[in-house]
Amino acid sequence: MIKRIKLLALILPVFAFSAIAQVKNGTFNPAAYVDPQIGSVHGRWFFYTPAALPFGMAKVAPHTNAYGREGGWTPAGYDDLHRSIEGFGHFHEFQIGGLVVMPVRGALQTVPGDLKDPDSGYRSRFDKQTEHAEPGFYEVFLKDYDIKAELTATERVGFHRYTFPESKQSRIIFDVGHRQGESGKVNEACIRLSGKNRLEGWIETYPEYLKFCDPDKRVKMYFSVLLNKAPESYGTFVDEQIKDGEQETKGQGNGMYLNFSTSRNEVIEMQVGLSYTSIENASKNLQTEAKGKTFDGVRKAAHQLWNEKLGRIVAEGKDSVSKVKFYTGLYHALLGRGLASDVNGQYPQHNGQIGQIPLDARGKPRYNHYNTDGMWGAFWNLGQLWALVYPDYLSEYMQSNLDFAKETGWLHDGLAAGTHTNGVQTNCFGLMLAATYHAQIRDFDVEEAYQAAYKNETGYTDRPFGSGKYDLWHLVEKGYIPSKDTTISNGWVFNFGGSHTLEYAYTSYGVANFAKALGKTKDYQKLIRQAGAWKNLFDPETKFIRPKYENGSFIEDFKPMQAWRGFQEGNAFQYTWYVPQDPAGLIALLGKDLFNKRLEETFEESQKSTFGGGKEIDSFSGLEKLYNHGNQPCLHQSWLFNYSGKPWLSQKWTRTICDEFYGAEPLHGYGFGQDEDQGQLGAWFVMAALGLFDVQGHAAMNPSFQFGSPIFDQVTIKLNPKYYSGKELVIKTVNNSKENKYIQSGSFNLKNLSNCWIDRKKLTDGGILTFKMGPKPNTSWGISVPPPSMSTEK
Numbered sequence: 001m002i003k004r005i006k007l008l009a010l011i012l013p014v015f016a017f018s019a020i021a022q023v024k025n026g027t028f029n030p031a032a033y034v035d036p037q038i039g040s041v042h043g044r045w046f047f048y049t050p051a052a053l054p055f056g057m058a059k060v061a062p063h064t065n066a067y068g069r070e071g072g073w074t075p076a077g078y079d080d081l082h083r084s085i086e087g088f089g090h091f092h093e094f095q096i097g098g099l100v101v102m103p104v105r106g107a108l109q110t111v112p113g114d115l116k117d118p119d120s121g122y123r124s125r126f127d128k129q130t131e132h133a134e135p136g137f138y139e140v141f142l143k144d145y146d147i148k149a150e151l152t153a154t155e156r157v158g159f160h161r162y163t164f165p166e167s168k169q170s171r172i173i174f175d176v177g178h179r180q181g182e183s184g185k186v187n188e189a190c191i192r193l194s195g196k197n198r199l200e201g202w203i204e205t206y207p208e209y210l211k212f213c214d215p216d217k218r219v220k221m222y223f224s225v226l227l228n229k230a231p232e233s234y235g236t237f238v239d240e241q242i243k244d245g246e247q248e249t250k251g252q253g254n255g256m257y258l259n260f261s262t263s264r265n266e267v268i269e270m271q272v273g274l275s276y277t278s279i280e281n282a283s284k285n286l287q288t289e290a291k292g293k294t295f296d297g298v299r300k301a302a303h304q305l306w307n308e309k310l311g312r313i314v315a316e317g318k319d320s321v322s323k324v325k326f327y328t329g330l331y332h333a334l335l336g337r338g339l340a341s342d343v344n345g346q347y348p349q350h351n352g353q354i355g356q357i358p359l360d361a362r363g364k365p366r367y368n369h370y371n372t373d374g375m376w377g378a379f380w381n382l383g384q385l386w387a388l389v390y391p392d393y394l395s396e397y398m399q400s401n402l403d404f405a406k407e408t409g410w411l412h413d414g415l416a417a418g419t420h421t422n423g424v425q426t427n428c429f430g431l432m433l434a435a436t437y438h439a440q441i442r443d444f445d446v447e448e449a450y451q452a453a454y455k456n457e458t459g460y461t462d463r464p465f466g467s468g469k470y471d472l473w474h475l476v477e478k479g480y481i482p483s484k485d486t487t488i489s490n491g492w493v494f495n496f497g498g499s500h501t502l503e504y505a506y507t508s509y510g511v512a513n514f515a516k517a518l519g520k521t522k523d524y525q526k527l528i529r530q531a532g533a534w535k536n537l538f539d540p541e542t543k544f545i546r547p548k549y550e551n552g553s554f555i556e557d558f559k560p561m562q563a564w565r566g567f568q569e570g571n572a573f574q575y576t577w578y579v580p581q582d583p584a585g586l587i588a589l590l591g592k593d594l595f596n597k598r599l600e601e602t603f604e605e606s607q608k609s610t611f612g613g614g615k616e617i618d619s620f621s622g623l624e625k626l627y628n629h630g631n632q633p634c635l636h637q638s639w640l641f642n643y644s645g646k647p648w649l650s651q652k653w654t655r656t657i658c659d660e661f662y663g664a665e666p667l668h669g670y671g672f673g674q675d676e677d678q679g680q681l682g683a684w685f686v687m688a689a690l691g692l693f694d695v696q697g698h699a700a701m702n703p704s705f706q707f708g709s710p711i712f713d714q715v716t717i718k719l720n721p722k723y724y725s726g727k728e729l730v731i732k733t734v735n736n737s738k739e740n741k742y743i744q745s746g747s748f749n750l751k752n753l754s755n756c757w758i759d760r761k762k763l764t765d766g767g768i769l770t771f772k773m774g775p776k777p778n779t780s781w782g783i784s785v786p787p788p789s790m791s792t793e794k
Contacts (some may be wrong), residue, residue, distance in 0.1 A: 005252035010245050011038040019316045020716065021390065030310035031303055033320075035329035038675050039669025040080040042617050043183035043520075046336055047676060048078040049092045050133040051158065052301055054309045055369035055370065055393065057339035058274050059092040059149045060158040063100060063180070067137040071095075071184035072208045073423065073447065075619065075673075079668035084726040085142065086112035086123040086153060087173070087182055090158050090272055091221055093338055094373035094678070095207035095416040098221050098273070098450020102173045103162040105145040109205065110237040122173060123217040132642065135310075135331055137301025152299040155339055156285040161295045165463020172268070174225075177238070184208050184341055186439050187218060191256045192248035193234055199225040200279050205493040207421060211464035213774025214420035214490045220348070221417070224273040224283040226290070230442040231258035233377055244567035270574060270771075276371075276417040277354050279387035281342040288343045294381065309334055312389050315689070317712040317736070325662050326689050326711070328669075329682030337397070340417060341369035344381060348418035350408050357403075367396040369403065373421075373678055374413040374468070375428040379697030380580075381683035383432055387698065388764070398436050399444050401429050405452040407429065410467040420466020426500060427468030430456030434514035435698035440764065441723055445512040450518055453511045457527060458502070470509030471497070475504050480536040483547035483555050483566050498537060498566035499633070502578040508697030509581035509790060517701050531790060532577050538589055545576045553619060561625040570633045580636050580695045581644040584789035590786055596644050602626045603653045610671060612662040617673035630663045635684055636695045642706040643695070645784050647756035648742050648777030654688045655709035655741040690715055690731055691771065694760070695787070703760040706787050708742045710771055719764060733771050740773040756782030 022028035036050045045066070049059035064082035066089060089103035102112070104122050113121020120508065130141035134768045139150040148163040166168045176189035184207035191201035201723045210217055235242060236249035236256050243249075249256060252694070258266065273286025290298075299544035315326055341347035344359035345365030350416060355363040374384070386394040405411045414421055430453035437446065448461065460473040465488075474481040474497075481497040481504070488494065512527035537545035539554055546554045547566030560572040577599075579586045587595045603611075606627040613621020613630060622628030627637060641649035662685050663669050670676040687693050691710030694703055710733050718728040748752040749767040786792070 017601050019314050023314055026734070028311055028314065028329050030309060031135045031313075033323050034135050034306075034310070034331045035324055035328055035664070036078055036135070036331070037666045038076060038324070038664055039456075039543075039666065041621070041667040041669075042673030043077070044073070044075055044675060044677065045077045045084045045268040046092045046094060046678060047332075049335065050138040051136065051153045051502070052335065052338075053136065053155050054334040055304055055338055056152040056153060056740075057156045058090060058158040058159070059273070059338060060070065060088055060090055060091060060138070060153050061663065062138065063089050065115055066100070066181040068096065068179050069181055071179050071182055071206070072332045073187050074183065076181045076464055080339055082115060084115060084118040084123045084125045085174060086142065088122070088160070090147065090223070090274055092181070093371045093416060093646060095182050095184065095421040096205075096219055096221070096416065097180035098186075098189075098205065099195050099223050100175045101160065102175075102268070103142070103145065103147050103149060103164070103169050103268075104171050104173060105147065105164070106169050106170065108242065110240055110242060110255065121629040127373065132651050134303070135306035137299050149591070150295070152295060152302055154289040154293075154298055154301075156274050156343065157289045158274070159295050159298050160272070162268050162270075164260075164266050164268065166262060168261045168467070170262040171257060171262040172258045172260075172270070174199065174314070175255040176201060176255070177252050182207060183219075184210070184355070186188065186252050188251060189254060190250040196230040202279060207416060208418055209414070209421040210416070211490050213414070213422050214464075215489065215662060217350070217419040219417045219419060220276065222275045222277065222279045222282045224279060224286050226271045226286060227258075228269040229260065229790045231260055232435075233259040245296070257636065266341060276340050276348045277341050277342055277346050279345055281344065297734060306331070309390075311360070312718045313686070314521055314716040315712045319711070319738070321664050322658070322689065322711050324664050325685055329679075329685040331688065332676060332682035333382055333679035334390070335359060335497070337370050337372045340371045340400075341365065350404065350418050350420075352418075355403065367399050370397055370402045371417065372397070372400070372415050374423050374426070375432050375543075376424045376426060378680055379428065379431060379435060379634060379699070380632070380635045380693070381680045381687060383435055383681045384694055385686055387441060389433040389438065389717060390438070391441045391720050392494040394436055395443055396435055396442050398449070401433075402444060402449055402452060405449070406757040408464075409462060411456045412453050412466065420464065422466050422468045425468050425470060426493060426503050428455055428507055429505070430454070431697065431699060432509035433512040435703070437514055437517070438698050438701055438703050441762065443722075446518070450514055450520075453514055455521055456531065457508045457511045469500075469504065471500055474503060475501060475530060475533055479533050480548060482550040484550065492661070495564070495657060496568040498545055498572065499568045499570065499578070500573050501576060502534050502545065505531050506578070506581050506699070508533075510697070512611055513699060513701040531581055535589070536586070543594065544588055545578070546572060561624055564675070569620065569631050570628065573635050577637045577640065578633060580697060581699055582694060582790035583640055584786065585791040587644055588791065592644055594598045596641070599637070599640060599644070600649065603649075607656065607660065610658050612671035612674050615672045617667075619673070619675040621674065622671075628787050629657055630681070631669040631681060631725070632677070636693075637684060638695050638705055639695050639708065642756045642782070643789065645783050647707070647782040647787070648779060650706070650756070651709040652777070653743050654693075655711070656709060658685055658688050660736070696762070700788055702788075704757045704787055705760055705763065706757045707743065707746070707771075707782070709743070709773075712736070719766060724764040726764055729766060730768045732768060733773050736773045739775045742772040742774050742777045743781060744772040744778045746771045754782070755785050755787075757787040
């Protein structure tokens, strides 16, 4: 990795010098800047899936530590520190995993063995020098078997190419019956040889989060496999019990093996069609996306598609390492949350039936359906980025949830193959629907979207636990959510009254403005009252958000840095800033001097721990710090100086976080082994590098962007003409460098800017945003009118 960065530092400045010219002549190659290894130490299950398309279903990836995992949310799948591979998996989504294959040679083994002792099973050692990953492709040399493995994918089909040595004991192992990553327990799995060179089957799992979110449901996955060579023999297994000659197995802990005789450098290729609805649709996906295609052709097409998606933003400048961080972050923002619908538009419904997306005149689905984790914190990164650059995807993503709400009556906040998998027991999709509408993306049934969003913020009668906001009735009826323990079915204990009060107040604000935009005055008044409920937990003595008991008294023995006591994945010091709808209101209660003093101390102190948990490799390592960039609740805080009269400090700290929290190495990528949760931290870097961010998360009826410190000399963003009147947005800097991080002046379309913010619609109408940069703050620029805030709305 370090060698690659050094090479990039030499090559890419020349490559990028005329990026716009390369765009015009079709040679711009942003995928060359993406390094999937960045942050791949201690990564989540869905983090490392190089052989995949943007938002694809087929996400084929090597596993180093996936087999037999407990199945919660903790890091699993692939870790760059490991030096042996146990197989290549196909399904990688939140709470979804399964179907792992491994090419081998020699005596038959049917368990992968231990990471510390590769010889205890069929896993193979590999050297990092033989491993290569890029968007849409992965290859590695399996040392123990002298086999080169290559992987690529279309949207719903995984492609494998294995180059074997001469051997009479070449094999391919298929594991279907064991836990993989986040899959949870396998209830039952089946695989069978359905033709001379065809296999098919299905896997049913019971993920950990289903146990309390949707206990009567199960996740089902289907597959259809085509090989270019028929096996000489085959068999099945259950763990280490082998049955030669059997062509079907059904149960748990099971799998199948195919035996081949291979000549020197013989290539065996395999195409694996996937589906969440049926074997028939897995076969249809395979037929539609793979017929007549070669491995190299699919790899080339994957590269071209990644270039098209990544190339919607053209970043130019001399700092090649920042470009690597930028495009790798953008890559992760386009990788999580994959397709759940088939080529014919069928998708898994919550009721266990198969849903059908409407077809167009050509018989093609009008949109896609997606699996997804929740949107907790994503309004500060993914939502803003998708809305600006990928509004077509954001529209489909919202439509998926609307289809779910139409079927079930409730929005979800985490969906795995049609089942509730709410990871944080809240629900931000009402806000996201509102924000999507506010961002001019409205090609769905607006009234239907509004009713779903309104119900999400106010409805609690017969609300399923999986829909989140299990404690919403307290906010609606009492004005805050009390501090008390809630024990769920698997024994976990929650006490999140403080953070939930803040979150629900914020999401209510977004939907309040949705109501206002549609002229629903009564709804607006109800929701805007809820949006101010955060004040009910403000303690005037300590000047912190402080949880209250049901009797209205504040909790005793209050320690602002104590994590988990009333605050999910954080503490009172972090969460007191969580009033994104109304920074002006928070400033009024704290006083501007205390607001700035605390905020300045937060970042001065947090820089010592790299704005997270330091070098401790733990997803929760920053929970008891003043600031934790490795987790969602803090991600807006460095932008709050724009509201408190010191915008140069937002410029300073957002740029410093980009330089120091974010790295370009497998370990130091997103902090040190912290949680890059399906592209959220990568998307934050992209927005910060653009110098644009909306603390309100587009919850306002007329959203704005606040300014930070743009990293590049010039960025050109292609605007989607279906949604925006502008053709492109250009962000230019003059005299920019690592030292010159402070804005001296700004203009938009040659008109001087005096504020540290701008209406979002002006930018999507297109034009040129220009900043002159310098080494010292211009403390008189950007302070005349603060960004819009709930308290200052007219």
